[in-house]
Amino acid sequence: MKQATRDIRILPGFNWVTLAFFLYLYLPLIILVVFSFNASRSATVWEGFSVDWYFKAFANDDIRRAAANSLIIATVSMVASTCIATMAALALARNRRIRRKPVFSGLIMLPLMMPEIVTAVATLTFFAAIGLSLGLGNIIIAHTVFCIPFAYLPIRARLQGMDESLETAAQDLYAGRWDTLRLITLPLLAPGILSGAMLAFIISIDDFIITLMVAEAGSTTLPIYIYSLVRLGITPEINAVSTVLLIISILFVGLSYRIGKKR
Amino acid sequence: MSAAIRAERLRKVYPGSPPVAALKSASLEIADNEFFTLLGPSGCGKTTLLRLVAGFESITGGTLHLFGEDIAHLPPEKRPVNTVFQHYSLFPHMTILDNVAFGLRRLGKPRQEAAGKAQEMLDLVQLRDYGARLPNQLSGGQQQRVALARALAPRPRVLLLDEPLSALDLKLRQSMRLELKRLQRETGITFVFVTHDQDEALAMSDRIAVMSAGEIQQIATPGEIYEYPANRFVAEFIGDANFYQARVEQVRDNGATYLTPFGTRLAGPLVEGAEPGRSVTVFVRPEKVTLTAAATEGNLPGRVRDVIYLGDTTDYRITLEQGGDITVRAENHKDGRPLANPGDDVFVELDPSALRVLKE
Ligand SMILES: Nc1ncnc2c1ncn2[C@@H]1O[C@H](COP(=O)(O)OP(=O)(O)O)[C@@H](O)[C@H]1O
Numbered sequence A: 001m002k003q004a005t006r007d008i009r010i011l012p013g014f015n016w017v018t019l020a021f022f023l024y025l026y027l028p029l030i031i032l033v034v035f036s037f038n039a040s041r042s043a044t045v046w047e048g049f050s051v052d053w054y055f056k057a058f059a060n061d062d063i064r065r066a067a068a069n070s071l072i073i074a075t076v077s078m079v080a081s082t083c084i085a086t087m088a089a090l091a092l093a094r095n096r097r098i099r100r101k102p103v104f105s106g107l108i109m110l111p112l113m114m115p116e117i118v119t120a121v122a123t124l125t126f127f128a129a130i131g132l133s134l135g136l137g138n139i140i141i142a143h144t145v146f147c148i149p150f151a152y153l154p155i156r157a158r159l160q161g162m163d164e165s166l167e168t169a170a171q172d173l174y175a176g177r178w179d180t181l182r183l184i185t186l187p188l189l190a191p192g193i194l195s196g197a198m199l200a201f202i203i204s205i206d207d208f209i210i211t212l213m214v215a216e217a218g219s220t221t222l223p224i225y226i227y228s229l230v231r232l233g234i235t236p237e238i239n240a241v242s243t244v245l246l247i248i249s250i251l252f253v254g255l256s257y258r259i260g261k262k263r
Numbered sequence B: 001m002s003a004a005i006r007a008e009r010l011r012k013v014y015p016g017s018p019p020v021a022a023l024k025s026a027s028l029e030i031a032d033n034e035f036f037t038l039l040g041p042s043g044c045g046k047t048t049l050l051r052l053v054a055g056f057e058s059i060t061g062g063t064l065h066l067f068g069e070d071i072a073h074l075p076p077e078k079r080p081v082n083t084v085f086q087h088y089s090l091f092p093h094m095t096i097l098d099n100v101a102f103g104l105r106r107l108g109k110p111r112q113e114a115a116g117k118a119q120e121m122l123d124l125v126q127l128r129d130y131g132a133r134l135p136n137q138l139s140g141g142q143q144q145r146v147a148l149a150r151a152l153a154p155r156p157r158v159l160l161l162d163e164p165l166s167a168l169d170l171k172l173r174q175s176m177r178l179e180l181k182r183l184q185r186e187t188g189i190t191f192v193f194v195t196h197d198q199d200e201a202l203a204m205s206d207r208i209a210v211m212s213a214g215e216i217q218q219i220a221t222p223g224e225i226y227e228y229p230a231n232r233f234v235a236e237f238i239g240d241a242n243f244y245q246a247r248v249e250q251v252r253d254n255g256a257t258y259l260t261p262f263g264t265r266l267a268g269p270l271v272e273g274a275e276p277g278r279s280v281t282v283f284v285r286p287e288k289v290t291l292t293a294a295a296t297e298g299n300l301p302g303r304v305r306d307v308i309y310l311g312d313t314t315d316y317r318i319t320l321e322q323g324g325d326i327t328v329r330a331e332n333h334k335d336g337r338p339l340a341n342p343g344d345d346v347f348v349e350l351d352p353s354a355l356r357v358l359k360e
């Protein structure tokens, strides 16, 4: 008689649920991408392949302006938040006089858990209260702030895995503190910093709620512009822009992951 | 010529709750060109003392001079002292050559010159062709030698070595001992070597400072430390010893006579507070006692309790008829047989000159 050798760790039905979940997650995205190549105006009925919508989107001045705004905001916020996150991580890890480091570290990461709408309203109120009106500057400041915890996470992780005696060794070999930072600490921290920067970039480029609150006229970003287009009806042009955003995000997340993994 | 290092009542307390007094009051003088060893069990403050000299920790109390100069306020990068770290601490993102050239570059040497000197150092530690590799492409022993080359390259006046051999296996450790000794002779640099391994200390050092619980117990040459340990801790930490209580019989100007528990008399140095009748500790190293079958006058009868085979020698634990134990270490017969077996009745020959009085 044939003995059924079953792995008791395999549970019936679990595979199917998991598969359904993947479909539910990725099918809409796949459809979005596919219809960005549709030849007709319809975003639901397939009528042949074309890349016209991409050209149309790139030719659209409003989209170009929104995309430029998004890129400027994301780039500046990325640089600023990564610098601040690096300094904060080093200060918290290396300064022996700071007590209760976990509390500070927690305070830096708390915004990750805060409801974004609350942060958005708070930022708006705050900017209004101090009368801040710098156009894109307002958005950049807001983005820099909420990108810091995202940039901080991989940098801190990298720093925790770093051997402090390397910095001691550099000092022992006549390197002052700035030489030590430049030649030892930063190069060893670089994967964490790059990884954090890329996370900050994609978090900034797809932010909607906070941007919507603090954006003034003329500083529309891509997500906000897409939202305003959608309200007028979905066209493959939106699909095309969304696809470009999607690709940028995937690229950056992938890179961030690869770099973060590297020793 | 002033001493390479002079520490007076050097003290280090690590803050915290409770604070840790890692170094209580250490005074020592290390001569230029000396191979000086700090020896002691783990946690006794050896690394702390090195870190104070290197400048990685601030001094809590006392003074520290390097070639006559007070260095308490100098940051590590301003001290002509380099360290070989316990876990090497090679820079993982730099090639071996860049690692070795690091100190020279920081001192302002041009790239070419620094690379040339670094290559010389690699030659010196027999790693000529490894310059282009990264640290993780080297074995532990090779990394160890790179760490050595890196610390020696800037020609420090003092080299600090923190248990540099502890991560290596026995054979490598033994060959590195010779190598370190050779490097010290060839470079003429003062070495301060930290170890918890007594064999290492005895084999390499000009002088040894034995430490325990944040205090220096004795500073002397290997021979003096072994033959005339200052106290029971030193006698026990370096080599093995049998301890007994003897009684002061007579006090003279420059010494005293002691009555040993074996009925013999022993002339020895004056122990502090010695007065007739007082009890003092005496000891004898197990290899200075012999095992014999002859019941000659003065030999002590006993019975073998344990036999511990050590390869080249064997330890015999013997219960003496008069009471008490003694351990005898003896070479085996030429054919490898031990001299006695558990339960054998034997005699122990104890030359009075092998017994030493502990001063405290
Ligand atoms: N940074 C530190 N903070 C608090 N205590 C320390 C620190 N470094 C060492 N100690 C303590 O000081 C004592 C001596 O340590 P150390 O000098 O490293 O000893 P050794 O090198 O002889 O093993 C130990 O009890 C150790 O726990």
Ligand SMILES: [Mg+2]
Residues within 6 Å of the ligand: B043, B046, B047, B048, B162
């Ligand atoms: Mg140590």
